[in-house]
Amino acid sequence: MLSTSLDIPSYLSVLPLFHEMRPAELGRIAESAVLRRCERGDEIFRVGQVCDGFHVVMGGQVKLYALSPSGHEKVIEIISPGNSFAEALMFTGKPYIVNAQSLCDSLILTVRKQAVMDEIAHDPRFALRMLAGISRRLHGLVQDVESAALHSGIQRVIGYLLRDQCLEDVAPGQTTTVSLPVSKATIASLLSLTPEYFSRVLRELEDGGYIAIDRRDIRILDVQGLSRYHLQ
Template identity: 65%
Template structure:
């Protein structure tokens, strides 16, 4: 990606968060944005850092996580291209309460708090878009808590594998291939599973001829059987 030729207003126009803004509003907001290139392992921010911006992933992937004093990690969210993060912390005017780290070489947009607040003053409608984005994230986190509390580890893993075909489970035929975007250990942490349990369940599903594993490629051999298997 040519960082110097990156068209910030045009990029903002394709994001749901900013698509309804007038061109002059996007131009104004773009002036408060900064493009950052991250290499794998770089920290976007750490717990305790001031949160004076929110971020959008353009390329790559970012993990949001917390760490125990013993160094154990719990991944809260994996953020992919087109998704944003840290909006709520920015509005709280409090230090960051979690860590954000690039999982791969990434490009992110840093949207300054000053630019956001200035845009809200110009047009209060903008705050509705921000609230909608925060609400979507809250809804996702509530679904996560529901999954941890009510679903078995097997069900959580199957749900993850079927996340992109949920609306087509009843009609899906043939083999569906799922590419794991990050390591199995990272996904296990995201699902609140140990890496050992994650691998054990995958191999159980493979033994049942529900999936085939080829490194990070998971071929789902029977979507409907896999969906029902988790409820046994």
């Protein structure tokens, strides 16, 4: 399990949302916040519950997902340590419109809405930083929608594998390894693919000599070639 004996103000101080805040302000946020230890599979919130704050992943991973009437799950976003979520919804006064679940042992810090409003009243720059974070998330979600609408399934898979690669810095013949942070089924849902199709694409790329698969570790054998394949 993750330790809960943490210096919360010091942790918050390195996050983009809080890094310009003074120690007294960080102390007030930390004092009002609630730290929760979650095990794998624990629900952080569900659709319809009241949203009275936002959340910061201090350790572990959280998935935001929706369920269709038939029970089909669609992963919307995977939240990694150092990132926050539900900020925008907090200001609407409406209940949660998606579900949040811990993907592994996680530490979640919940910052209450009243504490946020108090800090905004004290320093309006806090609101601007929150808006910047919300805008970055919205931009990322729009890109995901565009990818799902305009790219083929295999292009989406390759785009995911190359998402953190700067092609200009990769020499010909250089290999790199991508470690899948969650299960293949979760990533498939994130890419709006079935798990079977996602696995089939990985096998095709492996058979083509572009990647080598070792469970969740995927070694890209030909980064440039994979990029060219993505553009076909």
